[in-house]
Amino acid sequence: MNDPVRVWHRLAGACVLLDGFHALKHAVRFGAEVPVAVSADRSAALALADELAPDVRDTLDALLSEVPRETYASLVPRPHPTAVAALAVRPSREVNLRTLAHAPRSAPVVVLDQPRNLGNAGAVIRLAAGFGATGVVTTGTLDPWHPTVVRGGAGLHFATAVERLDVDELPRGPLFALDPEGEDIRGVKLPDDAVLAFGSERSGLSAALRARTDHLVALPMRPQVSSYNLATSVAMTLYHWSATGGAPAP
Ligand SMILES: C[S@@+](CC[C@H](N)C(=O)[O-])C[C@H]1O[C@@H](n2cnc3c(N)ncnc32)[C@H](O)[C@@H]1O
Incomplete structure (x- = not known):
């Protein structure tokens, strides 16, 4: 042996x-x-x-x-x-890209646009796994397979497709970007093939991501509060998708 x-x-x-x-x-x-x-x-x-x-x-x-x-x-x-x-063994980029591109998609892809905080990225991967999301894509320099992210993800990187891509490589599908200035999410039905994008902790959505956005949507928040934490925002959005007809994979 x-x-x-x-x-x-x-x-x-x-x-x-x-x-x-x-x-x-x-x-x-x-x-x-x-x-x-x-x-x-x-x-x-x-x-x-x-x-x-x-x-x-x-x-x-x-x-x-x-x-x-x-x-x-x-x-x-x-x-x-x-x-x-x-x-x-880390899944190959080819396998992840195939999963992310597969159509029709039965659950959204989460995009973190230039995230900074490794703990947030791990928490988001755990959420995506829990809700049966198709994958988590990051743009920018953070490595979503960094050991600290993997620790935060509790081994659930293997339950969803995790890849780093450029904004112009994002999977197809209607792009819903989350921003406090958007339309109230409570009146919006998020389709199963949605690409759900979230901005960075420091500066929100990048200009490149905004330029590709189909719908800008907001989570309800009192006017005096500026924004929610990134991972918390992903949690609320995936919950909204699941509560309005989307379903976590069995
Ligand atoms: C910590 S916030 C970014 C705050 C940043 N200072 C800014 O200027 O937007 C990180 C991301 O969470 C999401 N987010 C936070 N609060 C939100 C809200 N009330 N509605 C929609 N998205 C929100 C957005 O995608 C935002 O870019």
């Missing part, structure tokens, strides 16, 4: 770190390829699987190798309370 620590060192640069039991559980559930998974306490990890994830328990049993606690700690930036870590 391959030494898991050797495999880890060979693959770490090219793979995505799944930090903790829950990230591994989600990634496995949504079909990630996991070449190596380690735990400093394998029986505790499997007990968690029995309790929280019986659907993937056998897969985790086959994947997890026990390593000494110091070895585990040397493989991760910061030990996780569950003492579980794994590496997953």
Whole structure:
């Protein structure tokens, strides 16, 4: 059998770190390829699987190798309370582009236009996964597969197509951009093939994104409040889509 620590060192640069039991559980559930998974306490990890994830328990049993606690700690930036870590193969850009371009689309694509905050991006990917969105596209320089984003996404990058694109490469579909100056979203039905765009934390929607916008829509807000947090805005918008006929994927 391959030494898991050797495999880890060979693959770490090219793979995505799944930090903790829950990230591994989600990634496995949504079909990630996991070449190596380690735990400093394998029986505790499997007990968690029995309790929280019986659907993937056998897969985790086959994947997890026990390593000494110091070895585990040397493989991760910061030990996780569950003492579980794994590496997953990042889906190829081609596969993600195919998913994003597939028509007809049964759930929106979320676009974060030049986001800055890695934690916001992770939270949005988790939301998109929860609502069964087709994908999350970022424009600008933030890498949506940055380890901090993956940590914030709780392993759910594998449940939705996550890619960085230029504004002129965005998937087709009616572009609804969210902005406090837009039309009240409560009177708007968001179609399943909508592209839902959100501006950056600092400066809102870019001119390039605005130029492509079909509909500018606003979330209800008291006049004295300037704006909501980015991830919160995505949550409200996806909820509005689901509550007005769209449905999270089963
Ligand atoms: C923190 S806000 C950006 C604030 C920024 N200072 C600005 O000038 O717009 C981040 C993004 O969340 C969305 N957003 C926040 N509050 C909103 C609201 N009331 N209606 C629609 N979108 C909103 C917009 O897409 C916005 O660009």
